[in-house]
Amino acid sequence: MTVTGSGTTAVTGPLQRVFDGAHLRADLARNGGRRLIVTFDYRKRGRTGFGVPDPSRQFAAAGFDQLMIATQANDWFVNADLPALAGVCAVVRRDYAAARALGFSMGGYGALRLSGALALDYVTLVSPQVSIAPAVVPFDPRYRDEGRSFDMALGDLTPQASHALRGEILCDPCDAPDLIHARMIQALFPGLSLLRLTGGGHPCSQVLRATGRSGLLQRRAMDALPSARMIVTTHRQLRGGQACYWQALARAARVRRPHVAAMATARQAKLAAGTVGGVDADGDSA
Numbered sequence: 001m002t003v004t005g006s007g008t009t010a011v012t013g014p015l016q017r018v019f020d021g022a023h024l025r026a027d028l029a030r031n032g033g034r035r036l037i038v039t040f041d042y043r044k045r046g047r048t049g050f051g052v053p054d055p056s057r058q059f060a061a062a063g064f065d066q067l068m069i070a071t072q073a074n075d076w077f078v079n080a081d082l083p084a085l086a087g088v089c090a091v092v093r094r095d096y097a098a099a100r101a102l103g104f105s106m107g108g109y110g111a112l113r114l115s116g117a118l119a120l121d122y123v124t125l126v127s128p129q130v131s132i133a134p135a136v137v138p139f140d141p142r143y144r145d146e147g148r149s150f151d152m153a154l155g156d157l158t159p160q161a162s163h164a165l166r167g168e169i170l171c172d173p174c175d176a177p178d179l180i181h182a183r184m185i186q187a188l189f190p191g192l193s194l195l196r197l198t199g200g201g202h203p204c205s206q207v208l209r210a211t212g213r214s215g216l217l218q219r220r221a222m223d224a225l226p227s228a229r230m231i232v233t234t235h236r237q238l239r240g241g242q243a244c245y246w247q248a249l250a251r252a253a254r255v256r257r258p259h260v261a262a263m264a265t266a267r268q269a270k271l272a273a274g275t276v277g278g279v280d281a282d283g284d285s286a
Contacts, residue, residue, distance in 0.1 A: 015053060019088045021081035023073070026088060029055035029066040036096040037064045037221060038089075038118055040107030042203075043074045043143075058218050067092060067118075069110060074146050076132055077110045078155040086117035093118050102221035103128060104203050108169075109157075112185065116160045123167035123192070124221040127175075127203035130184040131155060137184075140177040161188040168220075168228050170195045172204040174252035195228055197235045199245035199252075206244040207235050243271035 019026035037059050041051070050070050059066045069085070071077050077085075093099055100122045103111035108128025115123065130136070132143040133152040169185060171178040173196045182194055197204040208214045213234055219225045239245040246268035253260040 015055065018067075018092055019081075019085050021084065023071065023075070023079040024077060024081040024085045025050055025070045025072075026085060026092075027053040027055075027068045027070070028092060029053075029060065029068070031060045031063060031065050033063040033065045034097045035064050036067060036093065036099040036118075038067045038069065038099060038101040038111065038114075038120070040069045040077070040101070040103045040110040041071050042104040043106040043146075047074055056218065058215060059222065062222050062224065064222060065096070069114070071110075074106065076106050076129070076146070076150065076155060077113060078151050082113075082154060086114060089114055089117040090119075100124075100221055100223070102126075102217065104205065105129065112157055112160060112189065113155065115162065115165055115189075120165060122221075122223065123165065124217060125167065125169045125185075125192070126205050126217065127171050127178050128169060128181065128185060130157060130181050130188070137177075137181070139180055142177065157185075157188055163190055165189050166191045168193045168195050170197055170200075170204050170217075170231065172197055172200040172202065172248060174199055174248050175202055175204070178202055178204070193228070195232055197232060199239055199248040200235060201244050201248045207239045207242045210242050210244060211238045213238065241271065243268045246271065 014030055016028045016030065017025065018028050050072055053068050053070070055066050055068065069077065098121050099118050101111040101118070101120050102124045104126045105128060108125035111120070111123050111125060112128065132147040133150050133155065134144065134147050135152065169182045169192050171182045171194070173179050186192055186194065197207070200207050205214055205217060208216060216225065216231050216234060220228055220231060246264045250261045250264035250268060253264060
């Protein structure tokens with residue numbers, strides 16, 4: 001099945017539905033490239049089904065074909081469609097010389113879960129989870145509702161573990177659960193480096209998004225940045241003027257350094273007026 005982009009979506013090639021399941025979908029934006037970049041849905045509060053595929057102009061301009069993996073529910077892509085989707089991903093991958101991935105939160109987990117099927121060369125993961133199964137991540141209560149029905153065996157990342165996969169995990173070290181997730185992922189994928197965006201929140205890209213610099217993440221995913229450290233440097237340069245940074249700092253300092261928390265809260269309050277959410281009202285929005 002082939003569908004065309006809507007009037008509001010600019011793509012340089014046709015958009016093809018390569019997998020159309022009850023729970024998962026995959027759409028391929030073909031731009032004639034020999035390199036593939038894979039993107040994933042992130043968790044959306046109040047999700048009511050599949051969204052509309054929206055290929056990236058930046059990826060297209062750089063000559064990448066883009067495979068977009070979507071899920072009907074906030075299930076971390078772990079459902080009855082996953083084995084069949086993995087098979088289709090492996091077939092699609094054969095047409096490309098290289099494949100990279102970008103994922104936020106739930107999408108970061110999805111990139112790891114399908115990293116073997118996609119034979120990924122490089123990943124850029126923003127605040128990903130290693131699992132949402134309560135037995136695996138008892139330290140993280142944020143996804144308990146989704147975790148109750150999470151298939152721990154099908155969602156286990158251990159079979160995907162690889163020393164060969166390269167890339168980076170970006171997280172806010174002030175967010176203790178996210179830091180533990182990152183460390184657990186590194187144990188399975190030791191080729192992934194950890195980049196700390198202190199006070200970035202969840203996902204840790206909030207400062208970059210609020211200042212219009214989230215495109216740095218796409219550039220890194222395409223290997224178009226000289227160094228991933230440029231993301232950290234830009235975050236540090238911009239965070240002081242963002243309410244989300246001071247809010248995260250106040251939360252982290254509340255117990256052990258209440259005076260710092262009070263200062264950060266006051267600063268956050270001054271900056272909060274006039275700030276708005278990003279993609280949607282969910283903290284997981286990319």
